[in-house]
């Protein structure tokens with residue numbers, strides 16, 4: 213068998229989080245030699261795809277994400293079917309807002325694609341969810357939304373990639389990328405050559421791109437993940453039909469509170485802030501420590517005001533990272549100078565659910581096919597005038 217270093221790879225994908233894993237799987241359908249490398253053992257708890265659950269939803273304020281979710285759901289279902297596993301569990305998602313107009317625009321995005329949804333008046337909200345107290349708010353339910361099992365998702369897509377002939381090398385840290393017709397990929401395990409490279413390195417993306425002359429306004433952010441015990445067991449559980457929850461009114465207050473029904477830890481609802489401090493991904497645990505108390509204070513107050521059956525002190529605290537762009541949209545593009553270096557980055561805290569279709573787009577970009585979506589939202593040139601960017 214040839215040594216990995218002796219193979220001319222069609223593509224090396226750097227980073228086996230959910231985006232890199234789906235990209236490798238999509239590429240393996242189009243190419244014969246695809247290598248997926250990660251700096252850590254797999255699975256690991258250090259990247260953005262860490263943890264146990266994510267929300268999956270079609271409800272988006274931006275119609276282009278709604279459109280992408282249509283295909284994403286199909287691919288999620290396809291891999292569930294192929295591997296005979298359950299990855300997404302349907303719970304619905306309740307979005308509440310004081311601004312009913314905002315909900316109307318999300319509803320119209322959903323209805324355009326014939327996605328099922330219902331709206332709730334303040335009174336209906338109170339009747340349907342007696343454990344919540346939201347005066348002056350209206351609600352929208354995205355009926356197909358639910359909860360994704362993160363570890364099942366990663367395991368399944370990596371399993372299918374391997375089954376189709378792909379190669380995965382964990383504990384292989386890319387130290388340097390040498391651009392050229394054949395790209396050189398220097399790692400701690402050896403040096404590889406590939407016709408193309410995809411950088412899907414999550415919060416570490418900038419560390420790989422900057423030596424390639426790409427200075428993009430990417431901001432890794434440390435996020436505390438809290439679980440809160442139910443005072444009434446099952447009050448907010450998936451089993452009792454409680455949905456994923458998001459308070460869009462708090463988005464305008466710069467806190468953005470969201471929650472997932474209790475399931476992975478019995479009788480504990482996950483409730484978090486969608487913001488956190490800027491961080492270096494290699495130092496995040498020290499940098500986030502001092503924010504725990506202020507996050508708990510904000511969320512405890514919120515819970516006391518709105519979630520009648522939750523304790524107001526968290527029982528479990530975990531950590532994760534976002535990589536934010538200034539506009540919250542992804543970067544899916546080629547390097548402006550070397551078109552065989554492709555970048556998938558800046559998933560801004562909402563990339564998990566879309567990873568199946570993002571992987572397909574990145575595979576199209578690598579193989580010079582036209583992605584079927586409007587790519588202007590995802591080009592790095594949109595940041596040309598940002599202070600931090602230098603393309």
Ligand SMILES: Cc1cc2nc3c(=O)[nH]c(=O)nc-3n(C[C@H](O)[C@H](O)[C@H](O)COP(=O)(O)OP(=O)(O)OC[C@H]3O[C@@H](n4cnc5c(N)ncnc54)[C@H](O)[C@@H]3O)c2cc1C
Pocket residue numbers: 226227228229230231232249250251252258259260261262265266267268384385386387412413414415416417420435436437531532533534556557559560561562563564565566
């Ligand atoms: C708390 C939290 C809640 C979230 N909730 C949701 C949600 O409800 N719905 C949703 O859709 N999204 C959600 N997200 C966002 C989503 O999880 C991310 O957008 C997604 O996981 C990004 O995946 P990634 O593959 O880009 O990054 P990562 O998972 O970080 O993967 C990057 C990989 O690259 C590897 N790597 C980095 N540098 C190198 C190197 N030099 N050599 C080799 N390997 C390298 C890393 O080890 C890592 O495994 C949430 C994120 C967090 C943190």
